[in-house]
Amino acid sequence: MGNRAPNVGLAGLLSAANWTQGQLAAQVNRIGTEAGHSVGCTKFNVNKWVGGTIPRKHIRPLILEAFARKLARPVTHEEAGWPPPVAESGVPTLGEGDTVEGLVSTGRADMDPERRKFLATSLYSAALPIPMFRELVDREESNAAGRTTRIGAGEVATVRTMTERIADILDELGGAHARPMAAAFLVNTVAPYLRADAPESVKSSMLAAASDLVYLTGWMAMYERDHGLGQRYYLRALKLAGAANDHVTYCRTLRGMALQAANLKHASKALELADSAAEAAPKAGPRLHAFLAGQQAHGAAxxxxxxxxxxxxxxxxxxxxxxxxxxDAIGGYDLAAYFFHVSSVNYALGDIPTSVKAMQDSNRVRPPVERQGRAHANGLLAQRQLEMGHLEAACGTWGKFLDDYEQLSSSRADEHFEIMERRLRSYQTHRAARELRERAVELARRKAAA
Known part of the structure; x- marks a missing residue:
């Protein structure tokens, strides 16, 4: 052990990042938490790595991602002084060249409950390069040997219809029900369609329809806090949209990626992606224009x-x-979404009262069928009301959240439920808070038994 050579590559990265060993440890812990790991890294671990000890296999990607975010570029195992990774069978990577093959790999893993647990811990890459639209057009592989199927406009309509139905299920019941359906449909139906023979116009339409569904699936993964997986789906959607010459879905997907970066508190990346989405759609119609500009507003805030x-x-x-x-069922933008953006902008800028008023306006005009969106809005609204010291109002809003939560299966809704329980522990002498917590305990018991 005394003969182990110091890791000059890792030491060089620390110097380039201008980090202490403790600062690297803190970033590794943050990224681990983001991906669902409890890492417990300290400066003593980093000191050992610089001294030549190779970190455990599951820690190495966290370290590389930490440096990638700081240096704003990808960082390789070789650059960090480690041996190249051995590919794990069945684990999709962001760099796969064949989008259809990669889509099948990701979708199959997402269909399997055990593999889905693994995917949920995959890392979100803040330094991932985003392919420009013009680079993607006509570049995607569209030919496959041994085709035996021919598709037409009917198959395109099938994909469009299923995408709308899945979006409806998402709104009403939550992503935990809708996303496995989307993954299964992608693998079993859409992927064979993408490999099938068809006239050029139908091929293009099918690529666009598939891109829409993959975007929606990525949005669900992001919303369910499976951020590495969501980013993987988003990248597939970008490539399919480029191959279809579909500016709308390409821009909508970039906007989804901007929202994901915002949720993960990568402020500069969120604004960069929102601006990229808007720049890629110079001739956008008014609804798409609003959709993209709203996200730019949030990024700027x-x-x-x-x-x-x-x-x-x-x-x-x-x-x-x-x-x-x-x-639109997919990626639509309405008055409720506009007021949600007004709320988000004001909250980011520190104006909580205006943020609360805008979120109330958003709920007032929100369509009744949007149970998941309303639950998310009420979860945020209650937290902000409590920040203002309005406990009674927060309890009333959380009560409305529970009305929707009872019917939902959603990781994001679960997160709001956990926050509500945690925040209410300090107010057990207050009648409304105590009654709300008692209701929450009973609801949790029923959901666990269901």
Missing amino acids: LVGDRRQAFARLRETEAALSKADNRR
Whole structure:
């Protein structure tokens, strides 16, 4: 052990990042928590690694991701002074060249409850390079040997219809029910369609329809806090949209990636992705324009740019006023979404009262069928009301959250439930808080027994 050579690669990365060993340990712990790991890394662990000890296999990606985020570029095992990783059978990677094959690998793993647990711990990469739309058009592999199936407009309509139905189930019952259905449909039906023979117009339409479904599946994974998996689906959606020359889904997917970065508190990345989405859609219709500008407003608020944030909100409102009354099932943008963005912007800028008012406005105009969205909004609203010291109002909002939560199967809703229970522990002498917590305990018991 005394003959182990120091790891000059890792030491060089520490120097490039301008980090102490303790700072690297803190970042590794943060990323581990993000991916569902409890790492417990300390500066003493880092000191051993710099001294030549190779970190455990599941820790190495966390270290590489920490440096990638700090240095704003991918960092390899070789650069960190470690042997190259051995590919694990059945584990999809972000770099797979064949999008259809990669989609099948990801979807099959997502269908399997045991493999899904593994995927849930996969890392979100803040330094992932995003392919530009023009780079993707006509680049995707579209030919496969041995085709025996021919598809037409009917199969495209099937994919579109199933995507809308899955979106409806997501709204009503939650992502834990909807996402496995989407993954199974992607693997068993959509992937064979993408490999089938068809006229060029049908091929393009099928790629676009598949991109829409993969985007929705990625959004569900992101919403369920499976961030590495969500990012993997999003990247597939970008590639399919590029191959289909589908600007709308490409931009919508980038916007979803911006929301994911915002949720993970990567403020600069969130704004960068939101701006990229808007720049890629110069001829967007008013509803898509509003959809993208709203996310730009949130991104600007997260980096503290008050002037740009409110300018983007005004742009969002103006664009939405020009849109028709139709609301798309997938990635639609309506008045409820606009007020949600107003709330998010004001909260990020420290104006909690205005944020609360806007979230109440969002709920007021939200369609009744959007149970999952309403539960999320009420979960946030109650937390902000409590921050203002309005315990009675927060308890009333959490009561409405529980009305929806009883019917939902959703990791995000579970998170709101856990936050509610934790926040209420300090108020057990208050009647409304005590009654709400008693209701929550009984509801948890019923859901566990179901």
